[in-house]
Amino acid sequence: MTFADLNPQTIRAIRKSLLRFSCLDVPPRLTEAEAAEIRQFLQQLNEASDYQTLGICADSVAEAKVAMESYLKALGVDVVLNLPEKSGAIYLKFNTLKGMWYLDDYSGPSRGVLVSYHAAATDEVNGTYGPLPLDLFEA
Helix, strand or coil: CCHHHCCHHHHHHHHHHHHHHCCCCCCCCCCHHHHHHHHHHHHHHHHHCCEEEEEEEECCHHHHHHHHHHHHHHCCCCCCCCCCCCCCCEEEEEECCCCEEEEEECCCCCCEEEEEEECCCCHHHCEEEEEECCCCCCC
16 A cells, blocks of 8 residues: 555554554554554654654663664664663654754653654644654664
């Protein structure tokens, strides 16, 4: 499916599939087929959006950095994050419009990636999906 195939009905179907991750603390383990489908859906919404924000809850800065860089690369943003050392669980956020990140301590139970899409012309694309697996886009 290409960007041209993303009519409102297709977008609604993609959103419905991704909404199954909402309100989870930890993303479920996915089969390779499920992971491939989710990667395709995220990339399709990416093509229809103006920019994205990603939020990651992880056990360490290193784990969050690998996840963030792999998600961003898959979404067309090639960046190497220069993050400070920090111990313990963290929250990392990245805004692709501004190219900026935010890092803080995190004490909650959630782990995974939240991806938010922002589009001015296609309101159906706007939304937040996840938590998704940290390693979804890792090679």
